Structure formats: C-alpha cells, structure tokens
Amino acid sequence: MKVAVMGAGAVGCYFAGMLARAGHEVVLVGRPQHVEAFNTKGLRLEAKTFDATIPVKASTDPAIVAGADLVLFCVKSPDTETAGAQLRAHLAPDTLVLTLQNGTDNAERLRTVIPQPVSAAVVYVATEMAGPGHVKHHGRGELVIEPAARSQQAAEALIAAGVPTEISDNVRGALWLKLIINCAYNALSAITQLPYGKLVEGVGVPEVMGHLVSECKAVAAAEGVTLAGDVDVAIRKIIETMPTQFSSTAQDVARGKPSEIDHLNGYIVRRGQAHGIATPVNLTVHALVKLIESKAR
Known part of the structure; x- marks a missing residue:
C-alpha cells in the first residue's frame, strides 16, 4: 500500500514508521523542520523493542499524498476541516482516510469537506517527537477503527506491521x-x-x-x-x-x-x-x- 500521513507528529509518525518498516511506501506531510529531517536522514522510530531509521518521503505540500491507498489523518482537531480541504483534490475516490485524532466528532466533520470514505479510529499510544524526524515510543500502540470501504484492508496491513487493530461497530x-x-x-x-x-x-x-x-x-x-x-x-x-x-x-x-x-x-x-x-x-x-x-x- 501507499500510505500518507497528514499531520506528521508523534502519533502519525509512530504508525507510519511501523508501516514503512513492514515494507509499505510512506509519505508524510508535516512541519518544515521534520520534513527536512525525514528527507535527509529518514524517520527514526525509537520503539520499546527496537531503534530504526526508515526511509520515507516528506513534504509540506499536501500534493505528495497523491496515489495513496490510505491516509492517516493526524492533524489537531481544530484543523480538521482546513486540512481536509487541502487533501481533497489529491485523493482518489476510493482512498480511505483514517482519523487518528482526539475528540469524538472529527470523522463527521471531515466527511463534510471530502467525498472519500472516512473511518474514525480510536488510538491508544504513548509517543513524543524527541527531535526533528525522531519519534519516541513509550508504550501501547493499538487502534480501534470504524467499518468503511477498505477498512479491512487497512486493518490487515496494520496488524501485519505489528499494530494491534480491531474493527468495531461501536x-x-x-x-x-x-x-x-x-x-x-x-x-x-x-x-x-x-x-x-x-x-x-x-x-x-x-x-x-x-x-x-x-x-x-x-x-x-x-x-x-x-x-x-x-x-x-x-x-x-x-x-x-x-x-x-x-x-x-x-x-x-x-x-x-x-x-x-x-x-x-x-x-x-x-x-x-x-x-x-x-x-x-x-x-x-x-x-x-x-x-x-x-x-x-
């Protein structure tokens, strides 16, 4: 799969790193200091059981997400509509957008600005950005996701990458x-x-x-x-x-x-x-x- 991260902070970088380590193509949209580090050094994922630097591509321009099968949508809740509108023109009609955000209404709000399938996700992970391009994992890392078109495919990819993932009707x-x-x-x-x-x-x-x-x-x-x-x-x-x-x-x-x-x-x-x-x-x-x-x- 080609996986894109919109809002490459600690949460998005952790799951992106796990997927990239499993062999998926990963691109990230983030802040300039992190983008530069990603492109020159790679994404450093300092997890509980390993410390790896993984090649990824990154940009401050959302156009880099073009061709993605899955988007991990990780922007702050107040930025949901604005970031969604920036993505809209670059996504295929069947691209799954998975919202990895705090709060309860982000998926609903995102659906008002993009026509692509959106699946809400519940995230339990302890992470921090320890420096430019460097995410540190402190614990957990599981997802609960909403049924949607391609959510089964996304769940299988995440599970194979070492991310415990459950699809839930609730x-x-x-x-x-x-x-x-x-x-x-x-x-x-x-x-x-x-x-x-x-x-x-x-x-x-x-x-x-x-x-x-x-x-x-x-x-x-x-x-x-x-x-x-x-x-x-x-x-x-x-x-x-x-x-x-x-x-x-x-x-x-x-x-x-x-x-x-x-x-x-x-x-x-x-x-x-x-x-x-x-x-x-x-x-x-x-x-x-x-x-x-x-x-x-």
Whole structure:
C-alpha cells in the first residue's frame, strides 16, 4: 500500500514508521523542520523493542499524498476541516482516510469537506517527537477503527506491521471512552506538567479525576452513547501502561502551542449545557488550561 500521513507528529509518525518498516511506501506531510529531517536522514522510530531509521518521503505540500491507498489523518482537531480541504483534490475516490485524532466528532466533520470514505479510529499510544524526524515510543500502540470501504484492508496491513487493530461497530462508544480518559488526565497533566504516574499520586487528584469522569458519564448517557468498555478499568490501565507519559495537552502547553482542550473538557462542557447537565469540574480545568494558553500567547 501507499500510505500518507497528514499531520506528521508523534502519533502519525509512530504508525507510519511501523508501516514503512513492514515494507509499505510512506509519505508524510508535516512541519518544515521534520520534513527536512525525514528527507535527509529518514524517520527514526525509537520503539520499546527496537531503534530504526526508515526511509520515507516528506513534504509540506499536501500534493505528495497523491496515489495513496490510505491516509492517516493526524492533524489537531481544530484543523480538521482546513486540512481536509487541502487533501481533497489529491485523493482518489476510493482512498480511505483514517482519523487518528482526539475528540469524538472529527470523522463527521471531515466527511463534510471530502467525498472519500472516512473511518474514525480510536488510538491508544504513548509517543513524543524527541527531535526533528525522531519519534519516541513509550508504550501501547493499538487502534480501534470504524467499518468503511477498505477498512479491512487497512486493518490487515496494520496488524501485519505489528499494530494491534480491531474493527468495531461501536466506534462511537470507543471514542467516547477515550474522550473520558482524556478528560480525566489531559488537563491535569497540562496544568501540573506532570506525567500520569506522578499526577495520580497528588493529594486529592484521584477524587478530582472521579468528579471529571462522573460528569463525562452523565453527558455520555444524555447523548445516548453506549460506552465501549469499563471506564474505571480503562482509567487504571493508563496509569499501568503509560506512567511516564505527559498528555498531548501538556506537551502543547509546554511548547506554547494551542491545545485541543476545547475538543476535550470543553466539549463536555458544551454538550452538558445543551442537555442541562452541570459540569463544574470540567469547566474549571478547561478554564485553567485556557488561561495558561492565553498567558503563553
């Protein structure tokens, strides 16, 4: 397969590296500093069990995705429509676009700007960009994807490349489960600049996380969502499998970049308001992250 990554950050580079290592042609659309490194040195994937540099092609121009069978769509949630519109003219009618993003509504939003098949995906992976063209893998790396044209082909390629992948009829429930996990951890990690393992050791933090989760569950129920799993078990699994990981929101805040907080705790606040459900703890952490972002600006 020819695989393209739109938004070649830590998540996209990890899965791109796994697919390229398995022999697939991989092209990446990313920022200039990473594009230069990809083209001159290759993609360095420092995983838990290996450290490899893999040849790839990269560009800042989305036109490089032409001819792709699969696009891993990894831009930040606020950029979904803009990035989708940039891709549209370069994709074949049957190219599968797999959204590897935080939040619950990106696939739906992307479908409003491109005619190609779009499949939502739930991502559980701990990664970071450790330098130009260098992605470091800290743990996990599985995907749950929505049924769509060519999703079976994509799943088989990912599994063969060493990426545990499941096709699920309840991706909405899986996305909401991931959203609740993100709402429990991301803002608190960003505010404190602590990794998950240290974060949960803080005085009163488990109780605060419990309130965040309870509010999210109430909103999910009002939305008619059937959660795909046990939230409390999933929350504990994050601590067990990613104790040294900083949330993506924490990484954005540390770099002075806008985060996706409006699509995480902010989304819960908005949907809670729509249903008349109070979400004071989500409102508080959302407001604090926004203040930190405005201070950085």
